[in-house]
Amino acid sequence: MDGQTGLLENMEENIKTMAEAASSGRLTQLLNEMLPGAMRFLLNIIFALILLFVGKKLITFILKFLKHSFEKAKMDASLQGFLTSLARVTLYAILVMIIADQVGIPTTSFLAVLGSAGLAIGMALQGSLSNFAGGVLILFLKPFQVGDYIVEDSKGNGGTVEAIDLFYTHLVTPDNRKIIIPNGALANTSLTNTSTKEFRRLDLSVGIGYEADLKRAKELLYQILSAREKVVQEKEITIFVDSLGDSSVNLGFRCWVKASDYWTEKWEILEEVKLQFDANKISIPFQQVDVHMVP
Secondary structure (H helix, E strand, O other), rough: HHHHHHHHHHHHHHHHHHHHHHHHOOHHHHHHHHHHHHHHHHHHHHHHHHHHHHEEEEEEHHHHHHHHHHHHHOOHHHHHHHHHHHHHHHHHHHEEEEEEHOOOOOHHHHHHHHHHHHHHHHHHHHHHHHHHHHHHHHHHOOOOOOEEEEEOOOOOOOEEEEEEEEEEEEEEEEOOOEEEHHHHHHOOOOOOEEOOOOOOEEEEEEEEEOOHHHHHHHHHHHHHHHHOOOOOOOOOOOOEEEEEEEOEEEEEEEEEEEEHHHHHHHHHHHHHHHHHHOOOOOOOOOOOOOOOOOO
């Protein structure tokens, strides 16, 4: 009974206190101070939800647009997937920061930490990032593609492109050796791609003796090139005196062949030149030294 009596007395005191506060206007003042802040917070939450909904729709649209653009540009599938994922992560990170700022969460410290971490990682992985950036440029700009024969000019490495990764390009040489070149090196140096054009000019030379019949030698060269099925007869065949050497007259001769026939035609034409010159008594001098003995 005493406990119930004390509880009732406390309730009565609280009611009296609230009544006094209400009568004095303090309760009204308290509510007036609290309501604007609560309303602002509620409105920020609602606006943040709207931003989230609209942002997700916008990100989906942007990603579809990027995918369509990549496919239209015939971009490599591995590069498409990587760039799409990178764009998705970046766009959602921006959306999260915008929403956090809207509800009053400070993003300055987060950005500072993220920037410092990115700088540290970038310094530690400088070489790998250079190769990665080079791989993106190669896959996007396509200076060469799988199946092309390329020669890297700085060190002379050459071969048929077997695969292009984001970090390395894999070449296979004619004698079946595998060469792996960092993409950063390929993206920052000149290279020769011999497969982009359908036809290549074949430049050859041969030396004949000074006593040999020059006009007959030129006629033989023209006959040899004109008879070759794989030599493009619609393009110009050129035969000329290239230089007068110490022991030979050096003839140059040029013709056009398909890029795929370049090496076989070069070897077969040189062999045919040797056989025809021998058959027609046109000497091909070799380097020699005459020693005169004085008694």
